Amino acid sequence: MSKRHNTTLKELAKELNLSISTVSRALNDHPDINATTKQNVKDLARRMNYSPNLFARSFRSQKTNIIGVVVPNISHYFTSTILKGILEEAEIQGYRIIISESNNNEAKQTEMLNTMTQFGVDGILMSLSRRTTKVDDVLQTLNRVPIVLFDKVSQKIPCTQIVIDEEQAAFNAVEHLIELGKERIAIIKETENSYNSEKRYAGYLRALEHHGIKIRQKIILSTEDISLIHGRRLTNILLSMKKRPDAIFAITDNAAIGAIKALNKFKVKIPEEIAVVGFSNSANSKIIQPELTTVDQPGDKIGRTSVKYLIEEIENPSNDVITKTVEIKTTLVVRDSSLRA
Amino acid sequence: MSKRHNTTLKELAKELNLSISTVSRALNDHPDINATTKQNVKDLARRMNYSPNLFARSFRSQKTNIIGVVVPNISHYFTSTILKGILEEAEIQGYRIIISESNNNEAKQTEMLNTMTQFGVDGILMSLSRRTTKVDDVLQTLNRVPIVLFDKVSQKIPCTQIVIDEEQAAFNAVEHLIELGKERIAIIKETENSYNSEKRYAGYLRALEHHGIKIRQKIILSTEDISLIHGRRLTNILLSMKKRPDAIFAITDNAAIGAIKALNKFKVKIPEEIAVVGFSNSANSKIIQPELTTVDQPGDKIGRTSVKYLIEEIENPSNDVITKTVEIKTTLVVRDSSLRA
DNA sequence: AACGTTACCGCAAACGTTTGCAATTCATAA
DNA sequence: TTATGAATTGCAAACGTTTGCGGTAACGTT
Structure with missing residues (x-):
C-alpha cells in the first residue's frame, strides 16, 4: 500500500549483483553490454515495474x-x-x-x-x-x-x-464573393493594426483591385473589439446607408455571425440581397442560420x-x-x- | 549571448564567500541565518538574476x-x-x-x-x-x-x-417548462447509461412526478451519439407523431440545437408550439435562432x-x-x- | 612467454538543491 | 576561569541518473 515508491536503478543492481552503471547502460541498449545481461536486466525491470525517474534524468541532462x-x-x-x-x-x-x-x-x-x-x-x-x-x-x-x-x-x-496565409485566404474569400456577382463588398475589420487584421484587409484590397472593382471607403468599417455585438452594430450601419452593400466580408466568424443576426432581424435575404463570409470556420459557423461561408483554418x-x-x-x-x-x-x-x- | 546559463547557489556562495548551505537557507528564510547575511544574499541573488533550478529541487524533494x-x-x-x-x-x-x-x-x-x-x-x-x-x-x-x-x-x-448537480439542474429545467404550461415534455437522452445522462434523466422524471404529470414512454428518446445530427433525427421522429410533444428537453446543447434546426425546417413555432431546453450553455446556444434556454455549467x-x-x-x-x-x-x-x- | 585486443563491466564524479549535524564564535552565567 | 548556551555558519550526504575512464578476464597473436 506504500503510496508512491518507485524502484530505482540501485535496487535493480542489487537484485542482479550488477553495478548501477551496467544496469543503466543495459536499459539504454548501450553496445558495451552483453546481450544476455541486457535481457536479464530488462526482464527484472519489467517485473519490478521499474520506470526511470524523469526528474533525475532531466536534472542531469x-x-x-x-x-x-x-x-x-x-x-x-x-x-x-x-x-x-x-x-x-x-x-x-x-x-x-x-x-x-x-x-x-x-x-x-x-x-x-x-x-x-x-x-x-x-x-x-x-x-x-x-x-x-x-x-x-x-x-x-x-x-x-x-x-x-x-x-x-x-x-x-x-x-x-x-x-496561416491570411492575405491569400482573404483574397480567396473576397474573390468568391466577386465570382458570385457581388461588387459592393463591405469589410468589417479591426481598428487596431493587428497582424491578422492587416493581412486580411490587404487580401480584400488585392482581390478588389485584381478584379477591377472600385474601393469604397464608406463600406470599409473598423471596430476595436471584433465581436458578435460589434459585427451586428456595424451591419446596422451598413443597412442604414442609402446604397447598401451586396456582400459583407467580416474578418472573424463572430463578427460575421453578428452581421447575419442583424440581417435576419431586418429580414434581409442572405445571400440574395447580401452575402456574408466569415473567417475561422468556428463551430458557430455551422449553427447560425443560414450557415456561414468561412475560411477554414487548420x-x-x-x-x-x-x-x-x-x-x-x-x-x-x-x-x-x-x-x-x-x-x-x-x-x-x-x-x-x-x-x- | 550564452544561451541558457543559470546562476547556481554555488556561484552565489563563491561570490559572497559563504557556503552553499548558508546561501540556500538565506534564500529560504531559514531562522538560523543572520538578518544582514540574508539581505546580502538576497540582494546578490537578485542582481545575478538567480532562480532556483526547479528540477534539482523537485528531484530532491x-x-x-x-x-x-x-x-x-x-x-x-x-x-x-x-x-x-x-x-x-x-x-x-x-x-x-x-x-x-x-x-x-x-x-x-x-x-x-x-x-x-x-x-x-x-x-x-x-x-x-x-x-x-x-x-x-x-x-x-x-x-x-x-x-x-x-x-x-x-x-x-x-x-x-x-x-455539477445534474439531477437538480435537469429538474429545474423541466420544471421551468412545466411552469410555462407545457405538459407533454419529450426528452432526448443517451442510450448508454453514462453518469450524466442517467442523472439528468432522473431529474426529468422527478420533475414530472412532482408536478403530477404522466410519464409517456413514447416521447422518451435515446441515442448512442448525443449530437446535433441525432438531435435533429429524433426531433423529426417526434414531429411525425400523431400527437406531438409541446416541449423538448435535450440533455446536451448540441442535441437541442439539432432539435431547433429540425423545428425551424418545418416552421414549427418555438416556443409556442414546441419549446426547447438544452444543457451546457455552450457558445452555440447564443448563436442559434431562437437562442436556446439551457443549463449553465460553471x-x-x-x-x-x-x-x-x-x-x-x-x-x-x-x-x-x-x-x-x-x-x-x-x-x-x-x-x-x-x-x- | 609476453603482449595486444576484445568484450564486458564497475568506480566515481557530476548535475543543483536541501538538511541533519557538527563546528565555530561570542556572550553570559556559575 | 570554566561551563553553558545561543547564534551563526559550514561540512557532507543524499536524491537517481548518466557517462568518462579505468579495470579485469579471456582469448588470440607473435
Missing part, C-alpha cells in the same frame, strides 16, 4: 523534454484546435506540454515566460497576447530558449513564425508544424537567428450564407 | 508541483472552460499543469495515466473517457498518486469527484474546486480512501427557445 505553451485564451475554439495539434505532435516526438494563459495581458505573458524558463522548458510555443508592445521581455527569454510563434505573431521577434496543422519547427531548433541548436515565416494553407468552406439559391 | 490533467477532448468548449479554471487556481497555488488528451480512447487514457505518474506529477485531475470499463488501470495509478475526477466520473473509483468553478480538493489531498495525505462527491450548483439561463412571446 539539463533536458526536460517539456515544451511550454503560452496562449491568450485556452477556451477560444481556434486556439483549442491548435492545442490539440500541439498535443498530438508533441506526444509522437516524446515531449510533454505545459500550458498557461496570458489572458491577453502583457504583464502576465512575460510572467508566464519567466516561470516557464525557470521551470526549464526546452522551448516555448507562443501566441502573442493582443497588445504586445514590450517585445524586450520576449527577446530576453528568446535569448535563453528557442521560441516559435504561431497565429498571433510579430515580425519584431526574430524567430520562426507559423501563421488549427491542428498549425499546432503540429509549430511543434515540428520548435523541436528541430531544440535538437539542432544553431547560433544564428532564424526568422522563417511558415504559412499554412487554408480553404474556403462555402455554405448557405454565400450560396446562390 | 520528490515533489514536482505539477498536476497532470487528462481530458477526453481539449477542444470541447465545456472542457476548455474547466481547463481555464484549473489553470487559474493552479497558478494561484503555485502548481503547474500538464495536459493530455485521451480522445475518448480507454487504452490511451491509461497510457496517459502511466506517463503522468512516470513523469512524477503530484496528482491527477481527470475526466473519464466515454466508455471507461477497465477501472483497474485507474485504481492502480490511484494507488500511487491522488486523483480527483471531474465532469465524467465513476462511482467505481474511490476518490473525490467534482460534478466550468471554471468546476476546474477551480477540482484543483482545490486535489491539492488538499496532495499536501495532507491520509491513508483512508476519500470518496466525497462535490456537486457544483448550476443555473438555468432562460432564452427565446422557451420564452413565452
